[in-house]
Amino acid sequence: MLKIENLQAEIDGKAILKGLNIEVKAGEVHAIMGPNGAGKSTLASVIAGKEEYEVTGGNIELNGEDISELAPEERAHNGVFLSFQYPVEIPGVSVTNFIKTAINETRKAKGLEDMPAKDMLKMIREKSELLEIDRKFLGRSLNEGFSGGEKKRNEIFQMAMLEPKLAILDETDSGLDIDALRIVANGVNKLKSKDNAVIVITHYQRLLDYIVPDFVHVLHDGKIVKTGDASLALELEAKGYDWIKQELV
Amino acid sequence: MELQDKLLSSYVAFENKVDINSDVHEIRSEAFKNFEALGFPTKKLEAWKYTSLKSVLKQDYSLFPNKDVAVELADVKQYFIHEIDSYKVVFIDGKYSSFLSQTTHDQYDVCLMSSALSSPKYKETIDKYFNKIAKQDNLTSLNTAFATEGAYINIPKNTVVKKPIQIINFTTGSETATMVQPRNLVVVGENAQVQIIERHQSLNSNPVLSNIVTEVFADKASNVDIYKIQNDEETASLVDNSYIEQKSNSVVSVHTFSFGGNITRNNLNFYQKGEHIDSILKGVTIIEGKQHVDHHTLVHHIEPNCESHQDYKGIYDERSTAVFNGKVIVEKEAQKTNAYQQNNNVLLSDKATINAKPQLEIFADDVKCSHGCTIGQLDDDALFYMQQRGIPEKQGKGLLMFAFANTVLESVKIPEVKQRITKLIANKLGVNIGFDL
Numbered sequence: 001m002l003k004i005e006n007l008q009a010e011i012d013g014k015a016i017l018k019g020l021n022i023e024v025k026a027g028e029v030h031a032i033m034g035p036n037g038a039g040k041s042t043l044a045s046v047i048a049g050k051e052e053y054e055v056t057g058g059n060i061e062l063n064g065e066d067i068s069e070l071a072p073e074e075r076a077h078n079g080v081f082l083s084f085q086y087p088v089e090i091p092g093v094s095v096t097n098f099i100k101t102a103i104n105e106t107r108k109a110k111g112l113e114d115m116p117a118k119d120m121l122k123m124i125r126e127k128s129e130l131l132e133i134d135r136k137f138l139g140r141s142l143n144e145g146f147s148g149g150e151k152k153r154n155e156i157f158q159m160a161m162l163e164p165k166l167a168i169l170d171e172t173d174s175g176l177d178i179d180a181l182r183i184v185a186n187g188v189n190k191l192k193s194k195d196n197a198v199i200v201i202t203h204y205q206r207l208l209d210y211i212v213p214d215f216v217h218v219l220h221d222g223k224i225v226k227t228g229d230a231s232l233a234l235e236l237e238a239k240g241y242d243w244i245k246q247e248l249v
Numbered sequence: 250m251e252l253q254d255k256l257l258s259s260y261v262a263f264e265n266k267v268d269i270n271s272d273v274h275e276i277r278s279e280a281f282k283n284f285e286a287l288g289f290p291t292k293k294l295e296a297w298k299y300t301s302l303k304s305v306l307k308q309d310y311s312l313f314p315n316k317d318v319a320v321e322l323a324d325v326k327q328y329f330i331h332e333i334d335s336y337k338v339v340f341i342d343g344k345y346s347s348f349l350s351q352t353t354h355d356q357y358d359v360c361l362m363s364s365a366l367s368s369p370k371y372k373e374t375i376d377k378y379f380n381k382i383a384k385q386d387n388l389t390s391l392n393t394a395f396a397t398e399g400a401y402i403n404i405p406k407n408t409v410v411k412k413p414i415q416i417i418n419f420t421t422g423s424e425t426a427t428m429v430q431p432r433n434l435v436v437v438g439e440n441a442q443v444q445i446i447e448r449h450q451s452l453n454s455n456p457v458l459s460n461i462v463t464e465v466f467a468d469k470a471s472n473v474d475i476y477k478i479q480n481d482e483e484t485a486s487l488v489d490n491s492y493i494e495q496k497s498n499s500v501v502s503v504h505t506f507s508f509g510g511n512i513t514r515n516n517l518n519f520y521q522k523g524e525h526i527d528s529i530l531k532g533v534t535i536i537e538g539k540q541h542v543d544h545h546t547l548v549h550h551i552e553p554n555c556e557s558h559q560d561y562k563g564i565y566d567e568r569s570t571a572v573f574n575g576k577v578i579v580e581k582e583a584q585k586t587n588a589y590q591q592n593n594n595v596l597l598s599d600k601a602t603i604n605a606k607p608q609l610e611i612f613a614d615d616v617k618c619s620h621g622c623t624i625g626q627l628d629d630d631a632l633f634y635m636q637q638r639g640i641p642e643k644q645g646k647g648l649l650m651f652a653f654a655n656t657v658l659e660s661v662k663i664p665e666v667k668q669r670i671t672k673l674i675a676n677k678l679g680v681n682i683g684f685d686l
Binding site (some may be wrong): 048049050052071072073075076077080081082084087088089090091092093098099101102104105106109141158175233 | 547628629631632633634635636637638639640641642644645648649651653654655656
């Protein structure tokens with residue numbers, strides 16, 4: 001599904017990713033962990049196509065196609081979804097109207113007609129129930145005045161609506177209490193299938209109790225320096241990151 | 250001939266057509282002298298520092314357009330909010346169109362200024378209200394000097410006007426250039442309610458200058474909502490002078506939607522004469538090309554325990570220019586005043602300009618007055634967020650601007666007006682909003 005080779009990226013002339021390799025196959029869940037400043041969020045932004053980051057080397061392939069020159073919306077149309085660490089507030093556009101626009105723009109890009117209103121409503125109802133989202137919430141301005149938990153639940157709700165091939169969850173667990181964490185993780189698990197893949201970027205092992213990864217990668221100084229199975233996350237939780245840094249020396 | 254000289258020398262001809270022995274004409278003559286002394290405003294005046302009428306005044310306007318031009322309803326229907334049943338007071342080149350209008354004298358008067366000025370039946374009201382709060386400045390004086398026609402609305406106390414009133418001034422462009430000076434009077438009795446929609450529209454691209462004066466008197470506990478739709482040809486200029494006097498417990502709102510025109514100047518003045526008054530001033534301006542929109546607002550807090558809420562948003566593209574000058578005066582007696590003023594602007598081009606100036610003069614010590622003014626570009630993070638969800642950049646920008654302007658629409662009470670404005674905004678921003686509101 002996703003194949004990244006020797007990826008190098010910088011922002012304002014400062015190198016952040018320094019030759020990163022990762023391969024994610026359909027049906028897999030990958031966790032990317034690492035200390036602050038390792039480049040985790042940069043990786044998410046670069047895959048999603050944020051313009052501030054300049055890709056200086058390597059390539060990003062999605063289902064065999066190089067996406068590194070595509071606009072963010074084109075990547076989205078190809079099935080890339082990024083759950084933001086800090087979802088942006090957009091006053092004046094309701095959650096429902098925003099997701100309708102997103103879905104119909106994606107359909108338009110694929111040469112499809114708008115989704116019939118009846119189907120849209122049914123889907124909104126189903127997916128909001130999955131994330132235990134109140135109907136009133138859907139009429140509110142996007143993310144405006146939402147609590148941290150509401151913002152993250154709203155991200156996963158949008159993911160459920162858009163049905164991406166590759167979902168990247170950037171620190172989706174931060175700012176969540178244990179109930180919200182369970183709801184969000186449960187939502188992600190229900191959406192998982194053999195045809196899609198999930199990359200979970202996290203600082204802590206906590207989320208991985210709920211979304212169990214097939215692979216755990218440690219990102220340090222712009223590179224993947226260690227890869228293991230779910231037990232690596234537990235080891236990191238217990239021992240911190242310093243031992244890995246020492247291994248590297 | 251310069252427009253000023255032309256106006257001055259035409260006054261004798263004008264006086265031949267009106268009753269010069271009336272009280273009203275005394276007011277006109279007084280105003281004429283005033284204009285003669287003051288002339289047109291120039292950029293030397295502080296209030297006109299950023300708005301020059303020079304190019305507008307150069308046109309050779311026909312002052313009393315007199316051709317009868319047939320206007321078919323089908324051609325102008327789009328300029329009405331036709332989805333609702335309403336009273337209509339319609340003028341074509343400054344003259345009343347009975348064909349397009351729907352007036353009433355049943356429970357209240359929704360009719361013509363010309364009949365109100367000439368019929369003894371209305372004399373008491375005219376004597377009491379005509380030109381009583383309008384300023385004696387250049388352009389208001391000019392309007393008063395030639396005041397003959399416009400809308401006359403008088404709502405007795407405890408009366409709710411059943412349907413909105415649309416006041417529409419069409420100019421046909423039958424003359425190479427046309428100047429019109431409508432004069433409206435709105436008197437709203439105690440505990441009465443009325444909603445008014447106002448529009449100026451030229452039907453071709455010959456130059457037009459409209460210099461309009463509207464006086465509104467809102468008695469105790471009355472409720473008045475005014476919606477001004479300014480979406481005219483790029484050759485049409487408008488000076489809108491509105492004066493609103495409020496008595497205790499009244500609520501008056503004015504929404505101004507400025508989406509097009511050559512030079513548009515809004516002088517919006519509120520005078521609070523009573524307690525527990527609420528004055529609401531809102532505006533959305535979206536312009537491009539070389540268009541110019543100037544909002545000059547004044548809220549005069551004279552007595553205690555009153556509120557005012559101002560919220561103006563603007564989006565400017567290309568070489569368009571704009572002014573927001575919001576003046577709030579809180580008199581010494583006006584304790585416990587709550588005055589809010591917000592003015593947010595987005596510049597889409599390096600060549601676009603906004604001159605924003607909040608002006609607060611506060612003489613009372615126990616008041617809450619806040620003002621905020623921002624000038625910025627679109628939020629890149631918000632745009633990336635939208636693109637990430639599959640919304641293309643152009644759509645995303647449109648949606649962001651739409652959302653930015655949309656918050657002003659929340660207080661629009663007539664759903665059909667809200668819908669129309671929403672559509673105008675969406676068209677203006679070239680965005681398919683992809684959903685119904």
